[in-house]
Amino acid sequence: MRNLSAVFRYAVSLLREKMFPLPLRERVKVRGSVRRTHPHLNPLPSRERRFLRFASAENFAGNSVSLLCLTIATLALVLAAAEADAGPLDSPGAQKALVCSACHGFAGNSPGDSVPILAAMAPSYFKKAINDYAAGRRPSPEMEPYSKYVLQFGLDEIADFFAVQRKQAPARGKTDPQALSRGATLASQCAACHGAHGDGDAFRAVPALQGQPAAYLKAQMDLFKGDKRKLEDADQEKTKKTMFKGLDAADFTDLAAYFATLK
Amino acid sequence: MNQISRRRFLKVSGMGVAVLGALPATNFAQTRRRVVVIGGGWGGATAAKYIRLTDPTIDVTLLEPNKEFISCPFSNLVLAGIESLKNLTMNYNGLRKHGVKIRHEAAAAIEPDKRRVRVGKDSLEYDRLIVSPGIDFQWELVEGLAQAKDTVLHAWKAGPQTIQLAKQIQSMPDGGVAVMNVAPVAYRCPPGPYERASLIAWYLQSKKPKSKLIVLDANKDIVSKTGLFKAVFKGYPNLEYRPSQKVEKIDVGAKEVTTETGDKVKYDVVNLSAPQRAGAIAVEADLVGGDKRWCEVDHVTYESVKQKNIHVVGDATIGLPVPKGGNMANAMGKICATAVVHLLNGKEPSMIAPGNTCYSWVNDKEAIVVVNSYKIEGRKVVQIEQKLSPGKSVGVAQNSLAWRTSIWNDVLG
Numbered sequence: 153m154r155n156l157s158a159v160f161r162y163a164v165s166l167l168r169e170k171m172f173p174l175p176l177r178e179r180v181k182v183r184g185s186v187r188r189t190h191p192h193l194n195p196l197p198s199r200e201r202r203f204l205r206f207a208s209a210e211n212f213a214g215n216s217v218s219l220l221c222l223t224i225a226t227l228a229l230v231l232a233a234a235e236a237d238a239g240p241l242d243s244p245g246a247q248k249a250l251v252c253s254a255c256h257g258f259a260g261n262s263p264g265d266s267v268p269i270l271a272a273m274a275p276s277y278f279k280k281a282i283n284d285y286a287a288g289r290r291p292s293p294e295m296e297p298y299s300k301y302v303l304q305f306g307l308d309e310i311a312d313f314f315a316v317q318r319k320q321a322p323a324r325g326k327t328d329p330q331a332l333s334r335g336a337t338l339a340s341q342c343a344a345c346h347g348a349h350g351d352g353d354a355f356r357a358v359p360a361l362q363g364q365p366a367a368y369l370k371a372q373m374d375l376f377k378g379d380k381r382k383l384e385d386a387d388q389e390k391t392k393k394t395m396f397k398g399l400d401a402a403d404f405t406d407l408a409a410y411f412a413t414l415k
Numbered sequence: 416m417n418q419i420s421r422r423r424f425l426k427v428s429g430m431g432v433a434v435l436g437a438l439p440a441t442n443f444a445q446t447r448r449r450v451v452v453i454g455g456g457w458g459g460a461t462a463a464k465y466i467r468l469t470d471p472t473i474d475v476t477l478l479e480p481n482k483e484f485i486s487c488p489f490s491n492l493v494l495a496g497i498e499s500l501k502n503l504t505m506n507y508n509g510l511r512k513h514g515v516k517i518r519h520e521a522a523a524a525i526e527p528d529k530r531r532v533r534v535g536k537d538s539l540e541y542d543r544l545i546v547s548p549g550i551d552f553q554w555e556l557v558e559g560l561a562q563a564k565d566t567v568l569h570a571w572k573a574g575p576q577t578i579q580l581a582k583q584i585q586s587m588p589d590g591g592v593a594v595m596n597v598a599p600v601a602y603r604c605p606p607g608p609y610e611r612a613s614l615i616a617w618y619l620q621s622k623k624p625k626s627k628l629i630v631l632d633a634n635k636d637i638v639s640k641t642g643l644f645k646a647v648f649k650g651y652p653n654l655e656y657r658p659s660q661k662v663e664k665i666d667v668g669a670k671e672v673t674t675e676t677g678d679k680v681k682y683d684v685v686n687l688s689a690p691q692r693a694g695a696i697a698v699e700a701d702l703v704g705g706d707k708r709w710c711e712v713d714h715v716t717y718e719s720v721k722q723k724n725i726h727v728v729g730d731a732t733i734g735l736p737v738p739k740g741g742n743m744a745n746a747m748g749k750i751c752a753t754a755v756v757h758l759l760n761g762k763e764p765s766m767i768a769p770g771n772t773c774y775s776w777v778n779d780k781e782a783i784v785v786v787n788s789y790k791i792e793g794r795k796v797v798q799i800e801q802k803l804s805p806g807k808s809v810g811v812a813q814n815s816l817a818w819r820t821s822i823w824n825d826v827l828g
Contacts, residue, residue: 241469241753244765250749251770254742254822263824264817266810294772294814297788297800301770304790304799367813 245313248305255294259317265324266367272319274354275311280384281359282307290381319363327366327409335410338403341395345388350411362414369408374401448473448759451532451541453522453696455479457741458729459547460510461748461826462755467513469756476539477510478532480521481574484827488741488774489819490573491607494581495614497779503573509828525700527722543755545717546702546710547729547744548694550603553708556690558664567665569688571603583684584615590625591683594672596662597632598688601709603730604740605639606785608632608688610775613644616651617778627653629682631674633661633690639738640775640785643803647777662687693731702727709733714796716764717751726751735769735796737789742818743771745826766791774815782812 241247249260252270256262260270270278284290285299302310339350345358352360361369375381377396383389399407452463455477463477484505492498507517523533531540552569554561570580584593593615597608612630619626628651635658637644648654657674664673665687672680672687692698692708702710702719710727711734712719717726728751729744737743746769754764768789776782783806788799804811 241465247753247765247767250753250767251746253749253825254745254770255772255818257821258825258828262817262821264814264820266814266817267821293784293802293804293811294786296802297786298770300799301768301788301790304768365817367817371810 243309243313245309245311248302249310249313251301252298252310260314261317261320261322262365263322265365266371268364268368269319270314271317273311273314274352274357274360275308275315276354276357277352277359278311278314279307280357284384289384291375324365324412327413331406331409332413334403335406335408338399338407339410342407345391350414361411364412366405366408366412369411370404373399373404373407377401377404448542449540450475450543450545450755450759451539452477452545452547453525453532454547454549454694454729455481455484455507455510455517456547456549456729456744457826458744458748458751459545460484460507461745462545462547462728462752463515464510464513464826465749465752466756467515469753470760471514473756473759474516475514476516476518477507478518478520478522478534478539479507480519482506482519485573485577486741486819486823487571487573487604487607489776490570490577491611491614492776493573493577494570494584494611495618495779496581496585497614497776500573500577505823505827507827509824522696525696525725527700527725530724542724542759544725545751545755546697546700546719546725546727546731547748548697548727548731550691550693550730550739551695551698552689553692554689557662557687559667560665560687560689563665563667567667567685567687570686571607571688571691580684580686584618585622587623587626587684589623591623592681593619593626593628593684593686594680594682595628595630595686596660596672596688597630597634597638598690599633599661600638601733601739602688602691605738606644606773606775607740609637609639609644609647610777611686612654612656613647613651613775613777616648616654619653620651624653627655629655629680630657631660631662631672631680632656632658633675635659639773640783640803643783643806644775644777647783647807693727697727697731700725702731704733706733713794715750715766715791715794716754716758717747718754726755736798737769737787737796738771738773740771740773742773742822743769745822746770748826766794768796772818774811774818776812776815777807780809780812781807782815783807784811784814 252260255264255267256270260273262269281290282299282302285292285295286303288296342350342361346352346361350361352358372381376392377399383392450466450473452459452475459477459479463475466473466475484507485500486503489498489503490500493500493503511517518534520534523535525532525544530542531538532544549572554564560567568576568580568583570576587593595608595612595615612628616628619628648656660674660676660678662672663675665685670682672682672685674680693703693710697703697710698707700722702721702725704711710719710731712727712732714735717728719725719727728747730739732747750767750769757764768791770789771787772784774782774784784804785801787801789796790799
């Protein structure tokens with residue numbers, strides 16, 4: 153069944169990509185649905201929202217028909233997968249991401265505390281991260297060579313493979329409740345860009361922080377503070393620098409603990 | 416917009432119908448395809464798991480005499496009392512959950528013509544065979560070693576020897592001399608001997624300050640992470656590194672080894688690895704090349720260049736510009752598994768190159784790392800980039816722990 157559901161998710165992603173020019177996240181907002189957890193969070197800037205609403209109204213009829221076709225085609229794919237040789241790895245993105253699982257876990261669900269979870273990561277941020285590593289904007293002896301490994305295949309298929317995986321953060325050790333509460337207070341500063349629930353902003357390639365391993369989040373904050381990781385966007389870089397001035401290593405630990413526990 | 420919608424409808428529903436139409440073409444009555452995997456280490460266990468993950472209709476049998484998997488990576492930490500072997504020991508239940516049939520028996524022989532593997536009195540037929548035999552030692556190349564191999568330990572396969580060597584080092588009197596060698600290339604885990612040297616030196620420095628460690632390297636210089644290890648060795652005045660000193664003879668009675676230059680070195684504790692070659696079964700099945708040591712393979716499918724339908728992964732391979740080690744064996748296992756599935760389904764295998772992440776601990780808290788990425792060019796594996804950590808750090812050590820959690824799960828989970 154696990155195989156089937158992976159194939160199903162992959163099929164949906166493929167078709168979705170073909171039919172809808174925008175990532176799922178934006179599309180969900182456009183079509184008036186709400187996010188399960190925090191519907192009011194992380195709104196798009198108003199100009200983009202207007203544009204999307206406009207685009208959506210125009211495409212409404214097309215989308216309805218497309219949904220029907222999507223269902224037919226997906227069912228057919230799932231049926232084919234059920235009896236043929238397709239498995240969760242039988243997609244181009246999965247093949248090209250084969251080596252990633254050594255560190256990032258199967259289907260991007262990293263069990264290690266200092267390695268980020270790639271499952272369900274927004275493709276926009278996945279691509280930004282790989283490009284940043286390859287360009288040396290993010291120093292990492294591990295990811296600099298691997299970013300070039302990924303780039304040899306192009307980014308789209310691998311980014312899409314991870315984006316459609318279900319995020320299954322493993323159980324990690326207990327966290328100090330006081331650290332969590334301090335982290336929650338501090339986290340209000342992050343909300344402007346990362347969303348009040350740490351769910352990021354795929355449209356602007358701002359990463360989701362929720363559920364990422366604490367040691368990974370802490371290491372990134374240390375890099376930012378030490379000016380070893382820079383943001384490409386000058387405004388973002390300036391905002392980040394101002395914000396990080398008032399934070400120290402203990403704050404980073406609390407923030408990391410807080411975001412790591414968010415689902 | 417309506418016109419576009421109609422066109423889209425035709426296009427997409429057409430896709431759906433096309434896929435539905437393809438259904439009857441698939442073979443319902445296909446006979447069960449069989450893959451046998453010899454060796455449940457990093458390469459073999461990964462390959463067995465990933466075949467089942469990629470195509471659960473394929474029957475996979477894994478032959479591995481040991482009931483438990485013991486990780487060679489991190490076993491040097493056991494020698495220095497930093498880690499326990501128990502934490503490096505795992506079972507094979509994860510593979511069973513994927514439907515891998517495991518027989519805790521050694522493969523007795525491979526019969527390529529009959530496409531079968533002999534196991535005791537039994538024999539297993541295969542459509543494709545994956546051999547992941549690891550390494551064995553050429554004892555005869557060091558005079559006196561074959562007779563003494565039960566007491567002169569290599570500890571180069573994590574297990575009982577690791578614990579015995581740790582005990583020998585721990586019970587050496589303060590002021591004693593430990594001697595270890597580095598085998599001539601190619602050998603398993605290029606930075607492994609230097610990590611071991613660093614960790615033994617660290618242990619002696621903190622527990623037996625009057626003792627020293629002499630490292631006799633058969634190679635001209637440090638083989639891997641050269642600059643980083645040189646910096647680390649400078650911090651260990653109790654470590655004496657001697658390059659181009661291949662050990663040619665051991666005299667257990669006199670507690671003395673002799674090197675290629677005729678130097679005689681006395682020891683209280685000795686740790687020797689004879690020159691290495693592919694695991695015995697690969698040699699016996701004539702999978703090794705002209706050097707009689709290692710197995711040459713196709714860089715895309717890992718199929719042996721000498722025997723059809725037999726694939727070789729892990730440390731036993733040669734010819735790829737990659738190190739022999741666990742991460743590489745894991746990558747080869749995955750790539751080979753998907754290639755085998757493709758071949759069994761009549762498809763062209765994908766051109767997927769491996770990658771390698773390799774951590775070495777240099778004391779009880781800090782580690783260094785080297786990472787290599789590769790591509791396929793003209794059906795050959797070619798390196799894209801190599802990157803080293805700037806120096807030793809606690810952060811790298813932390814990453815190594817995340818790596819081991821993840822990769823053990825990738826191999827066995």
